Amino acid sequence: xxxxxxxxxxxxxxxxxxxxxxxxxxxxxxxxxxxxxxxxxxxxxxxxxxxxxxxxxxxxxxxxxxxxxxxxxxxxxxxxxxxxxxxxxxxxxxxxxxxxxxxxxxxxxxxxxxxxxxxxxxxxxxxxxxxxxxxxxxxxxxxxxx
Amino acid sequence: xxxxxxxxxxxxxxxxxxxxxxxxxxxxxxxxxxxxxxxxxxxxxxxxxxxxxxxxxxxxxxxxxxxxxxxxxxxxxxxxxxxxxxxxxxxxxxxxxxxxxxxxxxxxxxxxxxxxxxxxxxxxxxxxxxxxxxxxxxxxxxxxxxxxxxxxxxxxxxxxxxxxxxxxxxxxxxxxxxxxxxxxxxxxxxxxxxxxxxxxxxxxxxxxxxxxxxxxxxxxxxxxxxxxxxxxxxxxxxxxxxxxxxxxxxxxxxxxxxxxxxxxxxxxxxxxxxxxxxxxxxxxxxxxxxxxxxxxxxxxxxxxxxxxxxxxxxxxxxxxxxxxxxxxxxxxxxxxxxxxxxxxxxxxxxxxxxxxxxxxxxxxxxxxxxxxxxxxxxxxxxxxxxxxxxxxxxxxxxxxxxxxxxxxxxxxxxxxxxxxxxxxxxxxxxxxxxxxxxxxxxxxxxxxxxxxxxxxxxxxxxxxxxxxxxxxxxxxxxxxxx
Numbered sequence: 001x002x003x004x005x006x007x008x009x010x011x012x013x014x015x016x017x018x019x020x021x022x023x024x025x026x027x028x029x030x031x032x033x034x035x036x037x038x039x040x041x042x043x044x045x046x047x048x049x050x051x052x053x054x055x056x057x058x059x060x061x062x063x064x065x066x067x068x069x070x071x072x073x074x075x076x077x078x079x080x081x082x083x084x085x086x087x088x089x090x091x092x093x094x095x096x097x098x099x100x101x102x103x104x105x106x107x108x109x110x111x112x113x114x115x116x117x118x119x120x121x122x123x124x125x126x127x128x129x130x131x132x133x134x135x136x137x138x139x140x141x142x143x144x145x146x
Numbered sequence: 147x148x149x150x151x152x153x154x155x156x157x158x159x160x161x162x163x164x165x166x167x168x169x170x171x172x173x174x175x176x177x178x179x180x181x182x183x184x185x186x187x188x189x190x191x192x193x194x195x196x197x198x199x200x201x202x203x204x205x206x207x208x209x210x211x212x213x214x215x216x217x218x219x220x221x222x223x224x225x226x227x228x229x230x231x232x233x234x235x236x237x238x239x240x241x242x243x244x245x246x247x248x249x250x251x252x253x254x255x256x257x258x259x260x261x262x263x264x265x266x267x268x269x270x271x272x273x274x275x276x277x278x279x280x281x282x283x284x285x286x287x288x289x290x291x292x293x294x295x296x297x298x299x300x301x302x303x304x305x306x307x308x309x310x311x312x313x314x315x316x317x318x319x320x321x322x323x324x325x326x327x328x329x330x331x332x333x334x335x336x337x338x339x340x341x342x343x344x345x346x347x348x349x350x351x352x353x354x355x356x357x358x359x360x361x362x363x364x365x366x367x368x369x370x371x372x373x374x375x376x377x378x379x380x381x382x383x384x385x386x387x388x389x390x391x392x393x394x395x396x397x398x399x400x401x402x403x404x405x406x407x408x409x410x411x412x413x414x415x416x417x418x419x420x421x422x423x424x425x426x427x428x429x430x431x432x433x434x435x436x437x438x439x440x441x442x443x444x445x446x447x448x449x450x451x452x453x454x455x456x457x458x459x460x461x462x463x464x465x466x467x468x469x470x471x472x473x474x475x476x477x478x479x480x481x482x483x484x485x486x487x488x489x490x491x492x493x494x495x496x497x498x499x500x501x502x503x504x505x506x507x508x509x510x511x512x513x514x515x516x517x518x519x520x521x522x523x524x525x526x527x528x529x530x531x532x533x534x535x536x537x538x539x540x541x542x543x544x545x546x547x548x549x550x551x552x553x554x555x556x557x558x559x560x561x562x563x564x565x566x567x568x569x570x571x572x573x574x575x576x577x578x579x580x581x582x583x584x585x586x587x588x589x590x591x592x593x594x595x596x597x598x599x600x601x602x603x604x605x606x607x608x609x610x611x612x613x614x615x616x617x618x619x620x621x622x623x624x625x626x627x628x
Contacts (some may be wrong), residue, residue: 125203126219
């Protein structure tokens with residue numbers, strides 16, 4: 001399964017016991033946005049749970065980390081935690097500021113009655129590397145323990 | 147990673163990759179497997195991950211994997227690493243996100259024929275009483291004070307509250323409580339994730355199952371464990387749920403931040419570790435133990451729900467008691483004494499998808515089982531056999547008192563969904579006399595028997611290698627899943 005917007009995309013990849021997302025993005029902010037969208041798609045595909053107009057749930061995010069990979073995992077783990085606690089699907093990420101060590105913004109989503117397809121135990125660091133390609137685009141893969 | 151050229155036989159059903167294979171390897175890597183399994187094992191990143199584990203600071207003797215190995219994240223699933231106590235590494239990745247995922251077997255006094263027409267009703271009742279599936283909370287919501295007590299005291303606290311008997315905890319690994327647990331080291335986030343999850347099964351490969359003992363391999367040991375042919379038994383497979391996941395998440399993050407202070411550089415961040423004796427190491431060990439206690443409390447409460455379900459369905463027909471045969475953890479770290487290079491040493495044994503298999507005479511095996519070794523419970527998939535094994539002296543010598551933990555996945559969930567039609571599978575299982583009560587057809591397809599390795603082969607390897615002994619085989623009658 002794949003989805004894209006403005007030349008950035010995510011793709012769900014098979015893994016023996018878990019699931020991974022392959023992400024291509026025009027910049028780091030787009031990489032983070034695609035990662036969050038991809039995670040939401042893993043939890044509950046939009047096709048089976050059409051999002052309501054306007055997202056009522058807002059999760060403020062202000063994170064610091066030693067590098068972009070840890071920052072990304074921190075962001076996704078924070079969103080996954082809140083998502084699992086209140087059956088909330090966060091499908092959009094607004095970013096005020098992002099660098100390799102800092103991110104400020106908010107995830108937007110909605111509470112759903114639908115049962116999630118999978119339980120993400122955690123977002124892992126396994127094999128995670130956000131690569132900046134020669135053409136300036138960003139690429140990487142994230143593995144989820146499910 | 148393809149199998150390395152340096153791979154060589156190392157005794158029966160064991161293969162070794164020497165330290166010369168990789169510059170960072172501190173000890174050899176050993177694979178317990180039949181020769182015919184090696185190609186499959188080499189088809190994913192399990193071997194690469196095992197080689198990485200061999201680079202952990204303070205690792206002793208060898209990094210090990212069992213025949214049910216498959217690629218994980220950081221550690222391979224089915225991995226065992228013992229590190230030097232107290233200054234060797236402690237690594238949350240060596241325990242996994244589902245801390246104290248484990249298996250409990252309950253024995254009943256029923257024979258198959260007595261319940262022949264009741265399995266559907268029992269499955270439906272168990273499905274009601276043991277919430278399963280993604281995000282399903284339990285019927286018991288803990289106060290903050292009660293949560294502290296569960297985390298510090300584990301299954302014995304549940305028994306003190308009326309959920310079960312002293313006998314239940316006597317026949318649980320570590321008596322259902324790790325005494326060094328420290329609830330204060332468990333974050334508020336982790337507590338929030340676990341608040342309403344006690345008594346719940348979760349999703350994925352977790353289950354509650356009614357089984358029939360269909361083969362006895364070692365009559366004396368089976369009798370010692372209270373098993374007879376045709377007996378109906380119950381298997382419970384679950385762990386510490388969201389609470390344990392969050393503890394692992396929290397501490398892997400902490401250790402990534404701390405590793406530079408200890409000059410630790412590793413090939414994979416999921417192997418993040420610190421010296422056990424450091425503040426971060428001690429904190430994690432206390433939090434991990436608290437999550438393990440939560441898991442034992444969880445399986446204890448589910449045990450009570452199973453008893454209630456039998457009472458409800460069978461009423462006056464219910465005879466005898468439902469007793470815990472044993473309860474084992476297969477994702478955990480413990481300080482244990484083992485022989486390393488001919489010297490008895492305390493080591494920190496990480497088991498990630500591996501089961502403790504202490505042999506006869508070991509003081510930590512309860513007196514009732516001490517002459518035969520501890521029971522080792524190996525769950526299969528929903529259509530295949532599960533096994534009761536016994537620990538051996540060889541496992542004490544060769545695998546830090548450990549053996550395999552299950553069939554091991556061989557197919558991704560997506561591939562299983564593509565290849566298996568849940569409706570057809572349910573019909574096939576019904577023809578085999580297996581009732582399935584599941585929350586989702588997706589889950590049924592993902593957990594299809596073909597998605598797993600052949601559990602019979604896995605168990606044959608550990609028996610042939612001498613690191614466990616077959617006692618009995620059970621086959622599913624009713625499977626309850628998320």
